[in-house]
Amino acid sequence: MATVVGRADGAAVGRPPRIASTLAVGLVVLLASLLSAPRASAHASLVASDPSPGARLESAPTRLELRFSEPLAARLSRAQLVDASGRPLATSMFVEGRRIVVEPRSPMPRGGYRLDWSTVSTVDGHTLAGSVGFGVRAPPLGSSGALAVGGPFDLGGLAGLLGRVLLYVGLVGFAGPLFVAVLLGARKPSQWLVPDVLGADGTFDGRTLARRRAAFDGVHALFGLAAVAGALAVALADATRAAGTFDPAAIFDFLLANRAGLGRFAAALALALAVLAPARRQGLRAGAALVAIVALAAAGHAASAQPQALAITALSLHVAAGCAWLGGILAIALTWWSLLRRAGDHRTRLLPAVLEPFGLVALPAFVLVVAAGTVNAVIALGSPKDLLDTAWGRVLLLKIEFVGFVALLSALHALRWRRRIAGAGAPARLVRRHWRVVRAQPWLVPPVLVASALLTGFALPPRQVAATLASADPFGCRGCPPRAPLPGELAVADHAGPVLVAAWVRPERGGRAAFELRLRQLRGEAFAPRPRVPGAERLRSCGPGCWQGLLTAPSEELEVTLARRGQRVGVARLPLAVAPHSADRARRLLTRAERRMRKLAAVREDETLTSGVGRPVVTRYALVAPDRLAFRFSQGGGGVVIGARQWRVLPDGRVESSPYVGRFRSASWFRWTAYARYAWLLRGDRRYLRIALFDPGTPIWYRLAIERRRGLVRAVRMIAPGHYMTQTFYAFDQPTRIVPPPPTP
Incomplete structure (x- = not known):
């Protein structure tokens, strides 16, 4: 049993050396991890594919392959082949170590295709998703290899976020008072919250103290159940999101066959053990709660951070110390709220009996929260400007502000006012201000916990996002x-x-x-x-x-x-100027303009193409619906296409006739939506709307100018490696006649 020493004022507190030694061990572990931490690999990134992104194949493939940097979880890896219309094709998919293999079940006709894929990290449970675009005797569809990052709903959606809020509220309310009790040498949390010394001097009768202890014991158990429920909800939400659907086999694979799921599942089991263990086994309960904290840290962002050991250790210490500090504040408020609102000697007796002993834990715990939190921030942020430039950084900044408010109120209470009001003759105004501050602190705890839940809901913090993108786009990688x-x-x-x-x-x-x-x-x-x-x-x-x-x-x-x-x-x-909510508006305008251009009876186009070296090539086109095209080069020569036949006019005037591959359709000349993998509505003027498009897989960039009044495309700027093109459209629906050129005499 823990040794308890009496204070002169009768407050029962544990030996301060236990607190000091515990904190010292925590700091030593933190420093040791910093010196010896190994580097960790973060995610299974796509390193190669067959066909390669942007490939144009002359024959339909019978086997598609994606190769990744790490072994994959078979049930949590998916790939889907879609055509240019977005329609999924029937395929067989299987996972071989680090590869996903997709085999079409029927021959692939001519057209553009995209192989969409997603994998789940077995380290931290986060999702990677992307696509590989290619074409079969046709231009390829767009590709991407991006990490699925967006906001605090990335992991588990809204259900995951609510589960994390419930988990953190329960963890702070349950584990915090437990940790304080162990550090103060109390038999259980209600022992230090409602010490016997309050009844020994006649301030409270024994029945009142017993009622308050019983009430807190009940609330404490409810917090524990909330923590268990939150941990289970988080595990189930993350597993369902990783599985892509409510597939029991895939969910169990996530929870039991990889580190990310095992960590979440182990945390729920450890919390259940802490709640169900006998109240007299205080050390076991606190130890189980600490194991749950470490398990959560080892299965979250810290697991894929570098250095890994330091990140996991710092996060575990940050959460454990935060539980002791914030959980103690919350427990005091819940136990003594009615008394804190009333003046008199009863309230004043809480200072030496409850608040001062808690201060022995609260101040060192706060120091550890700040120290470990700073280490976490340095690991997670790529640079200080990411605090303002990224959504993750802004949520962290909001959390820091709320923690700062709690710390400021605690400092005013502990360092300036508590001793002054403990003695006789303290000004009534100061006494009221002091107790108002004490009552205000608990209201700042929930925002801190909500911010923490938001942070863990992001797929990755800024530094890991940058590292993953860098690994997917290495410098000096041609092609x-x-x-x-x-x-x-x-x-x-x-x-x-x-x-x-x-x-x-x-x-x-x-x-x-x-x-x-x-x-x-x-x-x-x-x-x-x-x-x-x-x-x-x-x-x-x-x-x-x-x-x-x-x-x-x-x-x-x-x-x-x-x-x-x-x-x-x-x-x-x-x-640079982008209109608000530009992506959806840009795609709608582009689709409308493309449809309008395809309905034209006739149109003319001037095209300038250059590689940036030498003289550009200028080509003049004329199109007549439904199947006629004529063109003339600035260097001489040209041609005519009518349906399934084409005629080439050579610079010397000779004419050659041959079949046209397929059948020409003037409507197929206008195909910008196929490259609208990413779209933005730029700032235009009174006459024109301007749209920017980007397809990383080809890669190709477009900028279009669209008439506001008629919705017709007037100018197009295309940028691709070695091909820089400007197109101007005019003479819309003006009568145009295209006939085959006369044969060579």
Whole structure:
């Protein structure tokens, strides 16, 4: 049994050395983990595919293969082959180690296809999803290889978030008083909350104390049941989301066959043990609660962080210390709330009997919360600016603010007012202010717990998002698709001479914009010289041909000037202004414009194509519905296509006739929606709406100008590696006659 020493004022508290030694052990473990922590692999990322993204195949494949960086969980890995209309095709899918193999059950006709895939990390339970686009004798569909990141509903949806709130409320209310009781040497939580010394001096009668203890014991048990229910709800919600549907076999596979599920399941079992263990087995109950905390840490974000051991240890200490600190505050409020609202000697007796002993635990626990929390923040955040630039960082900042409020009120209570009001003659105004502060602290605990639940609901914190994207888009990888844009990012491109300039732009507060540039030459190699970006600050390299910076003033355009050895290569100008809620609006406008263009009876087009080197090629087209096309090159020559027949006019005037592959349809000339994997509505003017499109798998970028009045496409800017094209459409529905050219004499 724990040794209890008496204070001069009669308060029963445990030996302070137990508290000091416990905290010292925690800090030593934290430092030891920092020195010896190994690096951990985070997720099974897609490293290769057959066919490769953007491939155009001449024959239909009979076997499709995706290769990943780590072994996969068979029941939690999925792949679906879809055609250009989004219709799923019948396939057979199986998992072989690190590979997903998909075999079409029937021959694939000519057209564009996309192989959508998703896997679940066996380390932390988070989902990776992406797609590989390819074509069979046709242009490929779009691809992406993005991590499924968005917001606090990423893991388990709303059910998962509510389960986490219930889990944290129950954990703080149950484990917190337990930890304080162990550290103070009390037999159970109600023993330090309602100490015998309150009855020894006649302040309370024995029956009143017994009622308060019994009431708290009941509330404490309810908190424990809430923690168990929350842990089970989180495990089930995460397992169902990982399985993709309510599939019992896949759910059990998640919970029992990998670390992510085992951690969640073990936490629920440990909490159940803590709740069901006899009240006299105080050490067992507290130990089981601590095991649950460690299990949750080892199955969450910390499990895929680097260094792994430090992240898990710091998170475990942060949560355990937070439970002791916040749980103690909550327990005192629940036990003595009615008394805290009344003046008199009864309330004053709580200072030496309850509040001062709790302070021996609360202050060191708060220090440990801050120390371990700082370590967690450094591990999770890529840079301090991610606190404001990312949704995860802003939620963390909100949590820090609420914790700061609780700490400020605790400091005022413990360091400034408590001793002054303990003696006789304390000003009545000071006494009222002190007890008002004590009553206010518990109301700040729920927002802290909700913020914690929101943080753990994100798929990944900022640093791990960046690391996963970097592994999916390695520098110097020729032929690798560019990365998919993050939520809230705009992806646009232009060319500076022969160099492709791709930009990912993220608007920030105050009109600022953070950007990332990727510079690639004609053969895919990086363009190394430093670019000049007017108005940019903190321009720094993020790898070969990669630059990151910040535009500090509002701007409609990002201007990038490239030079090599003092010689100017070119200037790229990229639009920045995006309309609100642009993605859905852009797709609706694009679909409407494409449909309108396909209904035209006739149209003319001027096209300029260049690689950035030498003279551009100018081609003039005329189209007449339903199946006629004529074109003429600026260098001479041209041709005519009518239905299933084509005629080529050579520069010397000779005419060659041959069958056309398939049958030409003028409506098929307008196919922009196939590349609208990502879409944005840019800021236009009074005459034109402007839309930006991006397909990472091809890769290709489009910018379209659409007439507001008629909904017709007037201009298109296309950027692809080595192909920079501008199209202008005019003469809509004007009478046009296309006939075969006269044969060569």
